[in-house]
Amino acid sequence: MPSKHLYSIRMRASARERHISGAERIIPEERIDATVSGLITRALSKGCAPDTIVVTLDSLKDVAPIQHRALDVVMLSVPDVRSGREMASRILQSLGVSDMAIELAMTHLDRGVSPSGNNMRGAMVLDASTGDRLEQDRERGVRASRFDWSDDGEKEITRLLTDAGLTHFRTREALALATKVAHAPGMVAELCWSDDPDYTAGYVASLAMGYVRFPVLKHRGNGKGGRAFFVDPDVFEMEAFLTYLQTRPVLITEAGQCRQVLDPKKFFT
Numbered sequence: 001m002p003s004k005h006l007y008s009i010r011m012r013a014s015a016r017e018r019h020i021s022g023a024e025r026i027i028p029e030e031r032i033d034a035t036v037s038g039l040i041t042r043a044l045s046k047g048c049a050p051d052t053i054v055v056t057l058d059s060l061k062d063v064a065p066i067q068h069r070a071l072d073v074v075m076l077s078v079p080d081v082r083s084g085r086e087m088a089s090r091i092l093q094s095l096g097v098s099d100m101a102i103e104l105a106m107t108h109l110d111r112g113v114s115p116s117g118n119n120m121r122g123a124m125v126l127d128a129s130t131g132d133r134l135e136q137d138r139e140r141g142v143r144a145s146r147f148d149w150s151d152d153g154e155k156e157i158t159r160l161l162t163d164a165g166l167t168h169f170r171t172r173e174a175l176a177l178a179t180k181v182a183h184a185p186g187m188v189a190e191l192c193w194s195d196d197p198d199y200t201a202g203y204v205a206s207l208a209m210g211y212v213r214f215p216v217l218k219h220r221g222n223g224k225g226g227r228a229f230f231v232d233p234d235v236f237e238m239e240a241f242l243t244y245l246q247t248r249p250v251l252i253t254e255a256g257q258c259r260q261v262l263d264p265k266k267f268f269t
Contacts, residue, residue, distance in 0.1 A: 005029050006060045008146045008249060009036065012121075013043035013050035019121050020048050023173070026065060026148035026249055032057065060146075065249040067150075070157060071179050072210035072256035075164060076264055084202070084214040087264050088191065091204045091212060094268070095189045097230045101131035105191055105228035110218070113226045114139045119195045123227035125241075128188045134231070134238065142229065142242065147180040147250040157255040164258050170199075171213070178205035180250045186236030187229065193217040195225035210256065212267075 006026055013021040021043045027035050036055055043053045078084040089102050105126055113120050115138050122141025125134040135142050149157065149172070161171055174192070181190055182205055189209075193202030202217030202225075218225060231241070261267050 006065070006249070007032060008056075008058045008060060009039065010056045010145060011039040011043060011053065012056075013053045015048045015050050015052075019119070020050055022121075024145060024147055024177075026060070026146065026251060060249050063249060065251040066183075067251050067253045068179055068183060069254040070153065070175055070211075070252045070256045071182060071205060071207070073161070073164075073175065073258040074210055074212045074267070075166070075258075075260040076212055076214055076267060077260070077262045078214055078216060078264055081200075081216050081219055083264070084217045087267070088202070088204050088212075088214060088217060091209055091267075092189055092191065092230070095206050095208060095230075096232070097128045097189055098131065101126050101128055101230060102191075104131035105230070109191070109193060109226055109228065110222070110224055112224050113141070119224060119226055123190075123229045125229045125231060125238075127233045127236075128230040129233055134236075136238075141226070142245065144177055144181050144184075144245045146247065147176055147252070149176055150251045150253040153251070153253045153255060157252075160255055160258040164260065166213075174203065175211050176252050178203065178211050179252050181205070181229065181245065182207045183250075184229075184244050185240045186231045187241075188232050189230045190227060191230070192227045193225045195223055197221050197223040 006028060009025040011023045023039050025035055040053060043050050078087055092102050112118050113124050120141035122143040125142055127134060157172055178190055189206040191204055200216045200218055200220050203211055203213045205211045
């Protein structure tokens with residue numbers, strides 16, 4: 001009989017002190033060996049061989065994961081970076097993020113979010129009104145951890161995303177992360193694009209709008225990127241925010257809807 005005892009497994013791989021691969025899983029005891037082996041194989045399959053692979057295994061003991069339905073996925077067609085960022089800005093504005101906060105977030109993501117100008121493993125936390133940075137460690141940022149798809153949820157979302165032409169596991173994992181983050185106390189919206197120079201896609205995510213994916217939010221060849229978490233200063237409390245993001249296990253048990261919007265002008269109609 002399968003074990004009901006769940007474990008959180010986290011893998012992080014780096015090369016020359018630069019993060020190159022990571023993954024999160026929540027699994028029963030009998031899947032530990034296969035999962036760890038798969039994550040190490042994934043880290044080794046990157047174009048840049050890692051210097052360090054760290055796999056962390058924690059028992060969830062008697063803490064039952066929170067169950068969430070995945071954010072709805074909207075694939076928004078935009079022809080270039082400029083139009084993508086303009087539309088991303090409009091969506092963030094409609095959610096209550098100020099122009100100043102949006103501009104500061106995009107500037108940081110473009111130039112390198114840490115004070116040294118490098119990428120961060122975690123996300124920036126920005127006041128949605130002023131754009132002020134709120135995370136204490138600006139070299140590491142804030143990470144969301146302890147989340148995964150349930151078996152049924154993963155099958156359902158994989159089918160929906162594959163039908164939509166999104167076959168890479170990175171989309172499924174980003175959607176799980178965005179779903180957990182969207183439920184964080186005080187959270188308004190997330191803006192993300194990858195630091196992978198060859199991956200131009202990005203998204204804006206929120207409980208109100210869902211996971212809005214753009215095929216281009218940065219220029220190919222740009223190795224800068226990351227995540228910006230916009231929070232409501234009137235209700236935000238860092239301790240509660242971090243406790244949820246870092247310690248509360250979350251399983252995404254059900255897929256949301258998945259649709260494509262070919263004309264960005266029709267997104268708000």
